[in-house]
Amino acid sequence: MGPWTALAPMQDVTTLPFMRILGRYGAPDILFTEYFRVHSHSTLEVHIVESITKNGTGRPIFAQMIGESVPDLVRTMEALQELPIAGIDLNMGCPAPKVYKKNVGGGLLRDPAKVDSILAAMRATTKGNLTVKMRIGFDDDRHFETLLALIEKHDVDLLSLHARTVKEGYRSEVHYDYIKKAVTSLSCPVLANGNITSVEKGEQVLQSTQAAGLMIGRSCIRNPWIFGQLRDHWAGREFFRPRLSDVRRYVDELYEEVTAGDIEEKFRVNKLKKFLNFVGIAVDSNGEFLHDMRRVKNYDELRSVADRHLLANGRGARVYPLEPLEGLISRPNCETPEGCSL
Numbered sequence: 310m311g312p313w314t315a316l317a318p319m320q321d322v323t324t325l326p327f328m329r330i331l332g333r334y335g336a337p338d339i340l341f342t343e344y345f346r347v348h349s350h351s352t353l354e355v356h357i358v359e360s361i362t363k364n365g366t367g368r369p370i371f372a373q374m375i376g377e378s379v380p381d382l383v384r385t386m387e388a389l390q391e392l393p394i395a396g397i398d399l400n401m402g403c404p405a406p407k408v409y410k411k412n413v414g415g416g417l418l419r420d421p422a423k424v425d426s427i428l429a430a431m432r433a434t435t436k437g438n439l440t441v442k443m444r445i446g447f448d449d450d451r452h453f454e455t456l457l458a459l460i461e462k463h464d465v466d467l468l469s470l471h472a473r474t475v476k477e478g479y480r481s482e483v484h485y486d487y488i489k490k491a492v493t494s495l496s497c498p499v500l501a502n503g504n505i506t507s508v509e510k511g512e513q514v515l516q517s518t519q520a521a522g523l524m525i526g527r528s529c530i531r532n533p534w535i536f537g538q539l540r541d542h543w544a545g546r547e548f549f550r551p552r553l554s555d556v557r558r559y560v561d562e563l564y565e566e567v568t569a570g571d572i573e574e575k576f577r578v579n580k581l582k583k584f585l586n587f588v589g590i591a592v593d594s595n596g597e598f599l600h601d602m603r604r605v606k607n608y609d610e611l612r613s614v615a616d617r618h619l620l621a622n623g624r625g626a627r628v629y630p631l632e633p634l635e636g637l638i639s640r641p642n643c644e645t646p647e648g649c650s651l
């Protein structure tokens with residue numbers, strides 16, 4: 310078997326319907342849920358539980374928690390361990406100010422002593438795998454080596470490393486050399502995360518870091534074929550290169566499945582637009598699809614924009630670029646003060 314592929318946890322994106330869609334386009338080897346919020350009166354969010362029990366991919370899934378109160382984390386783990394999960398993951402990376410101000414998510418990276426006590430309690434409670442997803446630090450890398458030592462001390466079973474600081478958000482360059490450092494100093498497997506945009510980029514990152522696998526977030530919204538492409542590539546097979554007509558079908562599936570929970574059409578269209586902000590960065594280099602898509606008011610208009618840019622005048626036969634196109638960005642982005650909404 311080749312390196313692992315993993316679906317990165319993404320709040321409001323890696324929901325049950327999106328996991329099901331990925332299952333059809335080529336499921337990743339392992340999945341992570343959106344985070345379960347953990348605090349004194351938290352209960353398990355039902356829609357996230359369903360992404361564990363009903364995703365139908367047959368692949369191991371890790372339940373992610375975000376929180377800092379040890380008794381509440383332990384209580385939540387006990388509930389999660391009743392579910393068919395492969396393990397429990399601790400979020401130490403979320404950069405939304407409203408999150409890190411509570412010293413959870415990325416905020417924990419400022420406090421190694423707290424991380425020590427949380428991991429000790431989680432290790433004592435876990436019946437399966439204990440995994441961590443983190444960034445390289447908060448403002449800078451000052452605690453990076455201490456954090457790695459804690460991961461080793463508590464026998465963490467897998468580390469997913471998004472190689473940016475919290476302050477760097479989602480758009481800076483990714484410091485892959487820290488992934489290599491983690492690979493060299495830890496006994497557990499490490500997943501490389503951050504801007505793995507294509508098979509070629511994934512291959513480069515694996516070569517340079519020697520990571521056990523790749524964790525992919527935003528690029529699988531743009532290209533839901535990416536996990537299958539990587540698997541085919543590693544098996545020495547030609548991988549599938551979608552055409553714009555394939556993307557056109559994907560747009561309909563997103564509307565029918567991912568937005569189905571919202572009743573009113575305008576909410577469904579808005580939710581679809583969030584996904585299409587990622588799809589659109591590879592459609593045309595002038596950003597015309599993005600421009601037109603962002604202005605539609607209803608699904609009929611959206612359908613005709615999609616038809617015009619993805620099917621009409623022979624466009625359907627064009628190959629969908631493997632990488633995002635220069636200069637296009639998928640705003641609104643995840644650095645808004647409201648948090649990790651798209």
Ligand SMILES: Cc1cc2nc3c(=O)[nH]c(=O)nc-3n(C[C@H](O)[C@H](O)[C@H](O)COP(=O)(O)O)c2cc1C
Pocket residue numbers: 317318319320321322342343344373400401402403442471479502503504505524525526527528643649650651
């Ligand atoms: C919309 C969105 C939501 C996210 N939600 C989570 C989350 O719930 N838990 C988490 O650990 N990371 C979350 N992340 C971070 C991703 O898991 C990943 O680390 C980051 O996007 C970098 O990987 P990428 O370049 O492949 O997208 C989120 C990212 C995005 C874009």
